[in-house]
Amino acid sequence: MSGDLDQTAVGFGLDPVDELPDTAGSDSAPAPAPHVVVIGAGIGGLASAALLARDGYRVTLLEKQLTVGGRVGSWEQDGFRFDTGPSWYLMPEVFDHFYKLLGTSAAEQLDLVRLDPGYRVYFEDQPDPVDIQSSREANVALFESLEPGAGRRLEKYLDSAKGTYDIALKRFLYTSFESVTPLFVREVVSRLGKLSSLLLRPIHGYTARVGRDLRIRQILGYPAVFLGSSPFTTPAMYHLMSHLDLEDGVLYPMGGFVGIIRSIERLALAEGVTIETNAPVTRILTDGARATGVEYRRDGATRTLDADVVVSAADLHHTETALLPEDRQTYGEAYWRKRTAGPGALLLLLGVEGEVPELEHHTLLFAKDWTENFDAIFGRNPSVPDAPSLYVCKPSGIDASVAPDGMTNLFVLVPVPADPALGTDDAERERLADRVIEQIAAWTGVHGLSARVRVRRVIAPSDFASDINAWQGSALGPAHTLAQSAMFRAGNRSRTLENLFYAGSSTIPGIGLPMCLISAEVLVKRMRRDISTTPLAEPLSPTVRPRRAAQPAPAAE
Structure with missing residues (x-):
């Protein structure tokens, strides 16, 4: 894949490359490359940091949580390991292109298995499921x-x-x-x-x-x-x-989706990115029309970090309304009042005794009253549907690493209204989870499912709001309605601060792991002033500083 090189120019605002003298061959040491601070180490932030470092920038990545990954989380208990976020591996060419930009490939980084059937669908009041083939x-x-x-x-x-x-x-x-x-x-x-x-x-x-x-x-x-x-x-x-x-x-990366995050983290570190976790950013520092750095918390103290460029891959609503003064906001509260959030999610992580052959790796349950189901989630009077359409992932069917022998790993996602208050009442979330488990058993014929649960954790929209600052507790980000798709979606550059950029699911091109990887590349193109529409050439060639001696990309562990 290649970009249109004749349309490419390097720089953002006042080009840092132009500002720094070329001292190669002189007695003085070369000036350091411009410093980029990236906020948020979800897949969009990790990918942005890795590509910017390869492009020649010095990059520091700050993450609020103790581990990187954002929505792509992982949780372990009693021999079970659960992905707590995305679980569908689609658009494989996007992943492979991203890896090739960094000098490696999806085949070198991941162990991908094709699912056959791709997924199973149960329909309310229908006796037989339908298996979607490969x-x-x-x-x-x-x-x-x-x-x-x-x-x-x-x-x-x-x-x-x-x-x-x-x-x-x-x-x-x-x-x-x-x-x-x-x-x-x-x-x-x-x-x-x-x-x-x-x-x-x-x-x-x-x-x-x-x-x-x-x-x-x-x-x-x-x-x-x-x-x-x-x-x-x-x-x-x-x-x-x-x-x-x-x-x-449909493919599946053996070991789970956290393996994708670990691979990108390794690649970012190999490119020279500095990653600091447990370091929540509290403010983007500004001076006139420029961002000058960030303020963040670390080890109980408030610290500041200077930057030539700031990139926020955190939730865009949080970035704009919590980290910037009102007069520096491009997407302030008035903007968000007119926007539609994607659904919230009730997630159930279930470690189940015995096998569950009634479920495939991916299983969908569809409610009969399709219109009412979606109206409950997206309508004017949102509520949790009585019998929701939902999704179940059973990775233990092909991946022995995610459950003890003879046990089954189930990840259940129930779309619910985007409401950060949903789940703050522990008793309420557990009652909802009980109802969902009973529904799965009744619709699919799984015998004694509730009694066989040995490990259980419930995650609700309130957790998305507190853990990753998700707007309205959405599990995904702004919905892909017409007014929030393509050129109508929030852009990836501030209109008030010339060196503040955005990446991740809140901005273009949108929701999902492949889209977040693309958002990192579109960020690089925006900073280069590359207006082409095609992917960049593989591997990525630096434009900011000549690279040190080429290092092979780290392989999967």
Whole structure:
């Protein structure tokens, strides 16, 4: 993959490269490279730090928690190890490209296994589940068995999904939209009619092209939840997600998703990044139109750290409203009052005695009253649905490292309203968890599930708010509605401070691990003043300072 080099310029505001004299070959030592402070060591912050260090900056990464990872957490008890965040490995080419920018590859860093079936779906009041297969051909046959003619229509739907995905990857994901000029190319202009149509209608209506059977529409519409939204408000543009799970297939990194975080942390350290954990940032320091550094807490003391550039990969609402003075805010409270948060989540981490063959690695439970279910979460009077649609991950089926022999590891995610008060009452969260466990057992036929639970932890929106400063306790970030997608999503640069930038799920291109990796690359392009839409050339070549002697990227442990 390569960027359009003729459109690339180095610098941000007053270019630090231009400000520093070239002292190579002189008696004096070279001036140090510009210093970047990155706030937040979730995957977006780690990736940003690693790429900026490779680009030649000195980088310090500050993280509030004791460990890096942000939403991609890990928890262990009694021989069970749980991922506490993302669990779907999609868009593998995005991961591989990111690793190649750092001189390695996904194959070198991760042990990836293809899931077959990709996932299982249970439908309320339907006796038999549906297994989504790992190939397009098998899924076409599956849809045909659900509704005559649906297989043929799915073929056209997937052709459209792949075409939309390809154009999004090439023209809309790897850009900051600082300039729209690169978008005026034939392959975009020729598709403007279709793209506009896809943006202006919800995905729920678009799925009717494939079939009227509710099962079909739920399978095709549910990926909207991965985007922090509802199929009734998510633009049909995102039907591209069906290319990922129905055609590309679903992978799993052995050892869990925390292994992805550990690999990026190793790569960042190898690039020279300084990482400080247990160091919550309390203020971004400013002087006029520039950020001058940050104030943070460490070992009970308040400290300051000077910076030539500040990058916040923390929650954008928290960054803007808690770390900046009101007159320096680009996205103040008035902005957020008009925005839609993605759903909150009730997470259940369950260590279960015995095997649970009724569940696949990924299992979805879909409520019959689809409209009411989503209205309860996103409507004007939000509440936890009585029988919610939900998701269960069972990694122990293929990964022995996550549970003791003969035991089952279950991660349950229940979409709930984004409400930071939800979960503050311990008794309430446990009652909700009991109800969810009973629902899973009743719908899937798992015998005696509640009595077999040996390890249990419940995480609620209140935990997301306190642990990672998530806006409204959202588990994902701002929802991907039309007004919060692509060029309409919050940008990655402050409009009041010329050297303050953003990365992560709150900003472009959006929610999910692949999007956060892309956000780190778009950050680098923005700081270089690169307005191209295509990914950068592999491996990343430094533009700020010549690199020290090349070091091989550290391999997976």
